[in-house]
Amino acid sequence: MANSLEILTLGGLIIRQNGRTVTELTSRKALALLVYLAHNTKKPHAREVLAELFWEERSQGRSLANLRVVLTDLRKYFDDELAITRRDVGINPQLDLFVDSVALDAQLDDLLKIQSANATLTRPVANKLTAALDLYQGDFLDGFYVRDSHAFEAWASRRRERLRLRVIGALDSLVDYYLKRGPTMYSFGIDTASRLLTLDPLHEDTHRKKMLLLALIGLRGEALSQFERCRQLLNDELGVQPTQETTELYKKIQTGDIEPPHEEHDETIPLQPMINRAANANSRRNATAAEVPPPAPKRAEEMIPVEEDIVCDHCGHRNPAGALICDNCDEALVDSERKGDTTKNLGAAVTTGRYFADSSGIVLHLRDDDESLHISIPDEGDVIVGRASPESDNRPHIDLSAYGAAEHGVSRSHASLKRSGNSLVVTDLNSTNGTLLNGQKLHPGEVRILRDGDTLQFGNLKTHIYFQ
Known part of the structure; x- marks a missing residue:
């Protein structure tokens, strides 16, 4: 029977081998190397590349020597799980491997494919999304740090932020789903909104939806308190006040002048983009203190179409819309329709200078x-x-x-x-x-x-x- 290896990275780091939690391996660089290999299983990795990843400040000879020591340590516990040659290192392709963050990414990718096909967020899809989000028990490698391994930490940081944004976007989609499903679903919407706000306390749109949901189930006092929490957070962290839309909802709750949103059937509720919703939700962080009324709803012909996958110029891998780093090769991504527009790509500050192009x-x-x-x-x-x-x-x-x-x-x-x-x-x-x-x-x-x-x-x- 093939060995099984379970690597849980969301909320910390736990490694289980054939159902048993591994506690004997204490070297952080050995653990980090195993995690990196488990997230990049498509091909083996050259020893020189791995040595540079973990010991970039050392000479190549010293880095390779350090790598040999770490591999010796790993082989004591995971000899059958690894495929090690004199030139490269990888995961044994016969291994029964489960990595929670990889599984979460894959399931969210499936839902993005449903969205890109103009499908809808139906009850089965919402249930699948809820099950996928159960994998997210915290940030990627939360509390796990490898000293003097800047390249590895940079890789982990990129993955941590990307997963966090995807989860926030997915939770936001679920809150909308429950809000439009009627009274029997309002409590689920409140729980989901609360979870989102633990990840992003400044997500004003979610504060507003939670206020409405609380008011709709008769918890008027809690709804008003939610507004005060939102107002205090925005003032303390950003130095701004809630938007006019949030303030008007607060006044309606005070007077009892609220109505439930129009209930929609499963087939009429679109699945919102999970990455872009999260990115847009953070736009208030860069807003000025001046508040303006929310814009009028756009007509159908004005709506922005769903973004297509971004193809990596370096390796050709197709990445989901909104991705900044290629999942396959970790190269920076530039959308073919947006090259030269840094405000929609990698977030560079807007200046008047030209791009690098053919400069030497x-x-x-x-x-x-x-x-x-x-x-x-x-x-x-x-x-x-x-x-x-x-x-x-x-x-x-x-x-x-x-x-x-x-x-x-x-x-x-x-x-x-x-x-x-x-x-x-x-x-x-x-x-x-x-x-x-x-x-x-x-x-x-x-x-x-x-x-x-x-x-x-x-x-x-x-x-x-x-x-x-």
Whole structure:
């Protein structure tokens, strides 16, 4: 009988081998390597790639030696589950493998396919969605951290944020479903809205729906208290007040002047885009304090069509609409219909500069533009920005040591630059003091498109970037 391996990554990390929880393996890098391999099973991984993933600040010889030690540790417990050769490492294709985050992604993908086919959120689909969301017991690898493995942490961070947004979008779809199903479903809607708000307390649209649901089941006081919680959160965290739509609902609940939404049958309720809904729900975080009335409902001919899959320029893999990073190769994605529009792609701040396109390199201006570095950007591979370390032979491609890097809080491997399609992108490598693009701080592992003339700050060291 084939061995079974269960890896639970949502809410922490639990590994079960043939039904038994594995507690003997304590090396964090060994555990992280097993998790990474279990999420990337399509092909084995070259030893050099894995060594760079976990020991990027070491020389290649030292990194490969460290990898051999970790693999020896893994083989003590998972020899049959792994496929290890002198050149590469992977998961045994005969293994009965279950990974909760992979299963959740796959089930949400199925629902996105239903949506893209213009299907509807019927009771069976809603039940399937509810079952899928039961897998989400918390953030991806919550509380699990691997020291000095910036590339792995960047990969985990991207996956964590993407799953979180997908779950928020799916929960939002379910709240709408229950709201339009009549009194027997209102309590389910309240529970679902409460769960969504634990993930995103500033999701004002959900606060409003929960207010309505509470009022509809006769809990008027709870509905009014929900408004106060919403108002306090928005004021404390964003410095804004609730929208006019939320305030008007509050007044209607006060006077008892509310009506239930029109009940719709299963076949008439569309399944909303699960990723884009989550992204749109966060738009209030960047809003100004000025509030405007909500726009009038759009006519059918004005509605935005459902977005199609985004095909990765690097490997050809089809990714769901709204994805920022390729699920297959981890390259930055640029929608073919939106290339050049950073506000709809990777979130780069809007500037007036041109895109990288056919440029061969960059000029990095430092110290109030009094000094500059001329840097060639290769067609493939990362260009690491950081500072040299006397303890390591592995120097960054762009060494800022001579420009006060240590005093300005620049990490040894601070950020990376690379070509992605027609663009040049920057990624923060989990640096200690952060990377800022035009004054906006990047999250670890976040990919942003650069444009000519952008201000790029590593820690407290400010630079200006120009294409050549």
